[in-house]
Amino acid sequence: MTDRYILLVEDNPDDEELTLLSLRKNNLAHEIIVVRDGVEAIEFLFGQGRYVGRDLSRMPTVVLLDLKLPKLDGLGVLKRLRAEEKTRMLPVVVLTSSSQDADVIASYNLGANSYVRKPVEFGAFVEAVSSLGLYWILLNRPPPMHAAL
């Protein structure tokens, strides 16, 4: 379990805190890494910029990706991930405010594994995020890392 973690790409500190709270309720919060824009997400995942030298063998079990992000938006990040061999199969869940058809379609088109709209109501939000965490960390079997490496 210790080698498993979630990468949360989220620029809104409120959403970040609420998400972390929700995950913590299920004891899933101990392995969460948060990056706050698209560029940082890319740098982290590919060991670039401020993440140079990061142990790239440790990849997140799932990426929770917001769409509206500074610098590089979520769809841009997804596109980069799917373009690279290393991250082609990395599970990515789009977690966003938007329920626009265009966003949903674009996300799946670019290879998102799931699309979840953040509920406004607190209870529902907690429910949604915890379910996600439980599913992707505990239930889902990720692709073998060596296959990506």
Place this chain on the structure above:
Amino acid sequence: MSVAVGEPIQAPSPSCRIDIALAGALQQTCGVVEAMNRDRRCAIVLYDQGCGSIAAAIGLGLPQAFLSLMESSAAECFSASRESEFAVHADIAADPTCREVRDAALAQGLRSSWSLPVAGTSGSTIAVLTVFALVQTNPSPADLQAARTFATLIADTIERSRIDQAIRENLTRLELAHNIARLGYWERDVVRNRAVSFGRINDIVGQADAHQALDLNQLLAKVVPEDRHLLIEAGEDVAANRPHLREISFRIRQSDGEIRHVLAQRRGIRDESGRIVKIVGTIQDVTAQHRAAAELKASEERFRLMAEHTGQLIVDCDIERGEVNCAGAIREILGDAVGTAPKLPLDIWRKVVHPDDLAMVEQAIKRMLKGARISVACRILRFDGKVLDIEAIGSAVIDANGRATRVIGTLSDISDRRRAEAEGRRYLMQLAFLADAARKVNSVLSVADLLQTITQIARDLVGCHIAIGVVWPDEADRSELRSSSASEKYASLNSVALLAATLDESDESSRELKGAMRAPRTAMADEEASSESQIIASSGLLTVPLVTPAGRANGLIRVADKREGDFNPNDERVLGQLANLAAVGIENARLYGELEARVGQRTQELEHSNRELEAFSYSVSHDLRGPLRAISGFTGLLRERHFGTFDNDSQRYIERIEAGTQRMAALIDDLLELGRVTRLELKCEQVDLSSLAEAIVQRLRERSPQRAATFDIQPGLHVWADLRLLEIVLENLLDNAWKFTAGRSAADIVFGVCQMGADRAFLVRDNGVGFDPRYASNLFGVFQRLHATTEFPGTGVGLATVQRIVQRHGGRIWAEAEVDRGAVFYFTLAEEPR
């Protein structure tokens, strides 16, 4: 000309009858013979001169029965003497040649006979004298001598009688001739001053007394005054002893006022000394001839005038005489060289008919000579060498033997008709060109394309080698447009050169051209033609301005070098019509171009605003909910961790905050939905509204399974629509019905269809709380609500969304309701697939 026939005329006696006077004279001769010797009987058999047969047997002492026998062939024996001098039968009883008359002769006591032929002046036998003796005897020499003497006497008698008869007959014939000819004859013995007249003189002159001789003074009184001098002059001839034949013609006014035309001839007769002793003359009534001649002349004049006025050449071919007489338009059809009244040979047609048409004409003539009426159109070579299109119509007069004796025909100049036919064809063609132009003008073409089309049509329309079109710049400051069309004759010139050569650049006045301008073809010597433009200008030009109905000239069409002849007023007219069409077409094309540009601009603006709306929606979608989530989230945390420590008011505040955020989230979602259905591209298909409604109702029941409700959904309702959007419509309407019937013990909800005028209207009816119909118009506005949120939840956007969807499907939506009595929502959709 008919012969005037007068009153019926008594015919003279036929010569075969015997004259009574002659018969009497011959009877007396017989009586003398019988008186000279009592034993003798005498019969004279008279031959008819003309007929050559026996005319009669005449006697005095012999009974008629015997004389009749003498006339018959039985008495042949008595005529045998025609060849010999005497035929003597000394004993009739014993003579075998007298066998047939023997009994009759013996019954009369006739025992012997001798017959002698009577010869006329010409030597032929005109009668036979037979002397019978009552005793059997031979004639004595005295008998024979007596017979010869009587025969001579008889011959004289017969001859004289016949001369008398001939004279009488001649006189009768003369009278008849006088009557027929209405002729009179007169004589005047100058010496004795006696006059006699014969024939119809009195009738002609109108003199009542037939026996009175014609008196010159009386005659003069009847002659019309103007003609009297003619008679007086004729009388002077006699006085001057001029006996020559003189003929005068004068008019007589009869007592009944009728004018008679008289022809008089007279001649003087001189004696041995040369003095005129007698004047003879004839007077003839020639009124009938005169009238006939006058009528003939008038008739001929009428015919000549008619022939001339028909403009046709009338030919009368006398086949027996072998000549052709012409009348009417001789000069026009045959040319000046032929003369005014030509007599032409019968085969003249072979020289006149154009060689190419000879065979065809020959065939036609053959048919005509067999009796057919023919009509042929052919060309002829006039005597002056000109070629003429004519139509010949003719038919032959066929005699009893089936031979053609005469041919009457007409020849008409049909060059004008031919020209008119060609003109008619050209006119039709021009109409077709103009119709084509009208179609092109009405079709959607750019100004440049239209100008090119019009230029091409202009060239075909007037039949010329060059056409150019110019459209001047208008207020919008477009550049001038030019177009050209040229035949193969000008193939060496490209369009720029052609335009330059045809348009006179220095001629600024063409801009001010109000009507057509025509320049005829001019003869130009080769050395003068130094440039293409000079050549084209000298080939004749026709320019018409393009004038709009508002009177604005927006260009011109110029044509040059007509294929045949010069440009004429007709060309000007049709080109003017084309120009009118073109002017309108160009205006329309410009307007259309402007419209299209405007539409393009609007579309661009719309697209821009759509993109902005998209961006707005995106922003709303992503950003507006974020803060709500924070409010809701942290309020939720507060409730979780500290709810128990809050007093009642604070707990209520927490709940208010949570409800507010939820409502805000719902509003945002509904607004996004409204934006979505507005922008969404319609994907229409057959939609089963009934099953859609069933599915929605199923969901509603599941949401509140405890509620008592009846749903009545009409099955089989299909529409052509966008499935996703129609689902939103039904969802909203049924959801509302479900919502507003919540307080009812049993909800009664109907989905069905009804006919509203021409439209099929779908309806959703409920037995809910209804609404005040005064506010029905507010129903479909955004955020419009007729009930408090606390009473019935809702954002007030749902019906606005429904209306937007219905409108996008070409339909409309409306509602009927009463407070507490339920509501009905109707909506229609366009029937045709859009």
